[in-house]
Amino acid sequence: MSELVKNEAAQNMVTLTIDDHTMSVPEGTLVVDAARSIGLDIPVFCYHPKMEPVGMCRMCLVEIGTPMRDRTTSEPILEDDGSPKIQFFPNLMTGCTFRASEGMVVRGYTEKVTAARKEVLEFLLTSHPLDCPTCDKGGECPLQNLTMQFGDGESRFIYDEKMHSAKHVALGDLIFLDRERCIQCARCTRFQDEIVDDQVIGFSNRGRALEIVTFSDPGFDSYWSGNTTDICPVGALTTADFRFGARPWEMNASASICNHCAVGCNLTFNTRREVKSGGEKIIKRVMPRQNEAVNEIWICDKGRFAYHFTASDQRLNQPLIRKDGKLVPSSWELALDLVTSRFKNAGENLVTLAGGRLSNEDLFNLAELSAHLGGDALLYSDMAGGDLVSRLGVGEGTNFSDMGPETAILVVACNLEEEAPLWWLRIKQAAERGAKVIVANPRKTKLDRSAIHNLRYEYGQEAGLVTALLSAISPKQPKSPAFVNKLAKDKEVKAAAKALSEAENTVILFGSEGTSYAASAALAQACANLLIASGHIGRPNNGLIGVWDKGNAQGAWDMGLRPSEDLDAALKTSQAVYISAADPAGDSKQYASALKKADFVVVQELYMTATAELADVVLPAQAFTEREGTYTSGERRVQRFYPAVPSLPDLLPDFGITAEIAGRLGLELEKTAPASVMLQIAEVVPDYAELTYQKLAKVEKQFPLIGREDVYYGGTSYQNSQGLGVQLKPAAQNGDSPVLVITELPEVKLSGEELLAVPVTRLLDLGNTVTPSEVLVTRLAKPHVALHPQDAEKLGVEWGSKVKLILNGSTQTVLVEFDNSMPHGVVLVPRSLGIPIISPTPATIKVL
């Protein structure tokens, strides 16, 4: 609805009448949308408000008439009573392709229309199986509903002549197709083509034999495949995860937020108590929850399928204490007392290390405890710039959906679809509306397709490139290194700089493609400088976004945690280390040996990570599905998540454990109610001053009206009734006027023989929170590296072959992939695939 309303001022309004209701809508509104906006549903199958209408199914047939005009004078012809004479089209028209015009009259419930609906349904059902009792869509199926509402009780077709086709076709590892149930609406194929630009499924054959096929290898190779099961108006597409999992009406729903990346997609967890799971209440499926400012009605396959980690049977369920070199179960009292006494002794030599997957409440309590003892509160991350984002982040009211020709978007050092899929999608759509997208990355990424300028640079020069853009805008820059000056003269760079500075609005997103912490710091500062110099701060749709490696990294920065420039040293010199939701030992041998040297290590975790193996005390925590809390997205939107399933017995939420320890050290922290922690955050953290849980739970009417009881669009995406969250104002919007800070630009040099190994990000990696999802296993990246084909030829390596990678003193066997868009002399090493890489490092490859 908001879309209809939002455009009111900008567009001509027209008045039309639908079934005796007269309304005003913006010119060009589709008849079905106009009707739906006042609650008169014209039934649809193929039409979906997020896609262009195609008029394929004919379900939306209505009678449409327009005022008659005199051919010579073009004056309206009037009836005897003075009302305009309406001329109806001789045939029924499809309401989903017809746009509203002045004086239009629509009849949606005449005899002619209902007869047509009955016939369309009869045709759709000629070969539709009678599967409703076992169909996963049964209960939320528009075909079922509309047949009940408009269809005939009986078919005139002969039952035995129904055409049968394959019922259990694996389109990929995640999606199953039932060919008989498909009504050929093309929503799925249009979604893949128009919306996510992965043309991996399509129609084959014609007529009754028409069927959906996949032409990618592996099948249905897309990060978005799950969404097609949501928008399929029938039960033709189902997920491998939920297939036959439960009937829709048997499940409860609870609102949550995805914490796999910085987008913060709104989710709904459908839960059910199950005998198979030992009588426990478990999550049966994940659905997107509508938030038009965050994820609209989509989520990526990681968000949809990688939730199983919360219910993994590897979960820790009692505290462990090291005795005689072994971790043995202990009581909470004992464990907490031990931790307390050691923390007291350590005092300011306590190092707290937290992962960005914790909630704001957890991070706040950790930071408070650490401050109480005078220790360091560290964020476990290789990315810098969260402080800059809180000052120069996007203004309150930012929404990618509002961006068009007046906006320029720079995405730098980032493979956006891999690092934050939903942002990729929304920026791609902004580009389609005319936004000027500029992608700066050393190699090709999917966003390049939407970009007007593709800027290439060498790995390590990302900050230099942004500085070059800056010097192209304002030449009076302090002396820059030669490579920057050279970049600044490049035609593309100049053109991109012009586009950025001339745009009314500019957003910059920086990622972590090939960056170390130091490089990230320089990059973030360079991006900030560019925004300050071009005046694109402190307003909606302007500012800086960090494409963080973890869902709540921004929240961690806001709570005062900072990544360490030298984590190794920090760990070694500490007297006690308190690690929560981070696995440094699993990521790097160096950290592992540093932890071995640390006097006392406490690990608060969900499962036995490599780091937990090294701990002196292990404290089990509740998963985010078992408790309440808030996350802050990269766009600085604070959003609430709610408990979906009961906690494992005897476990506390992270903030509760921290509060227990703090209490024993004489610091009162809230241990039970996260809403109260939020009140304290509001007191201490200025940007969060206005926040309460009530405000975060507020909702507004959103357009399109998705996922209601009536399953009108047949989408199973959920209506948002639990909160849209609150976007924070960055300091720049509160009157802070930042100045340019010129930092030294790091540059990486190599010795002749070696390759430079650079860390890059893959969405479906082998992280701790991904691997427990069995459905995803075959979709996860294998430990591999990528080389330029010419480098590979020199080394004598073939695509898909195994090589030895010597890196950071460890040797590993990995597969080789090629990427001919990447620079020479570089080997791309994806993070979280078990290959230890934290920053660009020299590496050697040996053929096996």
Added chain:
Amino acid sequence: MLRPGALMRGMWTTFKSMFEKPVTVMYPQVKRPVSKRFKGRHELKRYDNGLEKCIGCALCAAACPADAIFVEASENTDEQRYSPGERYASTYEINFLRCIYCGFCEDACPTEAIVLGDNYELSYTNRSEAIYTREMLLVPVHPSAAPTPQKVAPGTFDRPIPEMEDPD
């Protein structure tokens, strides 16, 4: 006032009934046949070949006004086939303390798998005994048929809701 004639008539009635055929039966030694439409304890039926009729659709559970039924479905494979359809009930429970013997479940069932039978002799010594599982509800396999799960040749059953004729 008591009239002697009336008293005698009453006594005569009593005396006469001593020679009539009794209407009571010696339950439990003697059981009275139930009517055709009697609704007793449920049974989960099988096809003649031994496969279970229930396809695990949970429509009985949805129809039940007393929320007495709990169903959980799983997928059949040709290696392990329980029902001829795509899925079968891996869990099927009826709580007989809740059931009001209305028969709605029987009406809702698309495959006539759940049928209220003749058995009214239900007694329990604790509440959990009142929950009958699928094993308890399933009728015994006919001697000539194979028990479930059965191993069948691939492609034998390819309909989600079986169209199997059953003379029963």
